[in-house]
Amino acid sequence: MSKRVGARTVALPSRPGILSWASIVGRKEYEGPYGERFDQILPDELNGESSFESAERKMLETAVTLCARKAGRETADVQMLLAGDLLNQIVSAGYAARNLQIPFYGLYGACSTMTESLSLGAMLADGGYADRLIAATCSHFCTAERQYRAPLELGNQRTPTAQWTVTGSGAVMVVSGPAAQRTRVRVTHTTCGRVIDLGIADANNMGAAMAPAACDTICAHLADTGRSFDDFDLVATGDLGRLGRDLLIELLTQHGIAVKEQKLFDCGCEIFSPRQDVHAGGSGCGCAASMLCGYLLPELYAGHIRRILFMATGALLSPTTTMQGESIPGVAHAVVLEHEEGER
């Protein structure tokens, strides 16, 4: 029985539940406007480890473990881990999966990973392929900067369009069947992103690289479901930043979408305050993930917001192909999250 709605959207008849969630961030993120919302703060950038890569892996591992615990579970009870990160060979997710010993499907969607993992996880839970699974991701400023741009030790000046990679992680437990009644946050739809490329080639302008993909996925979702901005309390994007958010509004308007700007909540614009000197805003897989788990899910659970279109946005930046003259395409996957009164 096809669950497809329109060209790219899937409706989930069982409305899988998000039973628990956990967020961890670094000190700079803690000092931002949402600092008190996150579950844990890293003691420092090394997180008790000897390398930034290992610090990032441990952060993800802690988020997954905490997420399981908040659902009253051990990690051994989790049937599947869907996760990825920004690092080459997704080493943070891979080594975390090794240490946690949860069966693992590794994903790469750059900064779109939180909704890639959540989309796939929600479909797998809805179909009965997993009773409980965790979708997760993470990023770390110090690992991302040296892999994608330049070693921190160089002290390069940042351009005005640059975004600050969030040091943070988020993990959500998706459950199906009767367990979904135990929560008040349900996943009702997924929309799969296409890779869209309008020719941006500047590694310090990720917002512009991602905005066209964000526009494409929002347009597809609204066309597939017949909905508009009026049907959502928020349309939350991952990490477009100030420049990318402005571009998205422009692109959506060009596509004939009646944008309600006050509903367009970009995690990258929100996570830091302008006084924190992050230029265009936050970015990284951990940006959408920590804001989802620190702010959006608790608000949905409480019923302060009732329905959101949540869409992490990724720039498929490769230093190798950029040097070969390629541009940087983007991708964005969307899920609809709803408040629903449950048993508790």
Next chain:
Amino acid sequence: MSKRVGARTVALPSRPGILSWASIVGRKEYEGPYGERFDQILPDELNGESSFESAERKMLETAVTLCARKAGRETADVQMLLAGDLLNQIVSAGYAARNLQIPFYGLYGACSTMTESLSLGAMLADGGYADRLIAATCSHFCTAERQYRAPLELGNQRTPTAQWTVTGSGAVMVVSGPAAQRTRVRVTHTTCGRVIDLGIADANNMGAAMAPAACDTICAHLADTGRSFDDFDLVATGDLGRLGRDLLIELLTQHGIAVKEQKLFDCGCEIFSPRQDVHAGGSGCGCAASMLCGYLLPELYAGHIRRILFMATGALLSPTTTMQGESIPGVAHAVVLEHEEGER
């Protein structure tokens, strides 16, 4: 309704069909024992492009397009592309998805990608989340060597345990509903791998890094389903190579599995002949993918083999973390493929 069988296996009640498949390989693979089986041969290592990375991307794009065409479809009819490759940021898959404009979930499972994409694809098709999707992967000797080991120009001598990364790609179309009756190859089960690490740290001994994960997944699958080697015509592994295959037999025997060695078909041992000077055998995502599409699926379709446990195996090798003193874990995902008489 849970479709889970035992701890890690999923049974697919609708038995999604594999409607079409396509394989492309390089000249060296063409000169191996299965050369005549593949659909297309690259003209040379650059495949008409200006970089090896671009050559690899174009190969994957061609495999996906050819796979759609063999099913009587345009790529625009394909609802989802599940793909990944060995390169940082999975650039081959990402740029192929951009050019093909198929909605895309990017995966990273190193050389396990063919069964990761096929597992996720089969579950999504079974559940009605996609009517037709393509699962695909690729690898290229020239891109993998320079990213993971050393530039080819160095002319490094290869160790006896080294494997030769296959230049090749494979793509399969997974369909659900009535369309599945149009083929004779069905996917009946998936088993999700765990990340297993027995401490191998040598980038030239991938077989040893992957064998423990292969053993873990086979043991889980047999325990979950109550089956043994007797229930399969072949237990096909991705790219363990000669050393890894021997280790797998030893590990399975230690775990009390009655191994039928003649049924243990390793794509890495098969794709090249010993005269081709590849040392321990073939490797790379393209190894399992091209052998699946060039040899195993046609044999299943013809009924020459009736049921196989197919499991691509990945070594989660990262040059960065290896230099930081980390070891190389492995992961292996399995699917059961069966011949079934269809309408045609």
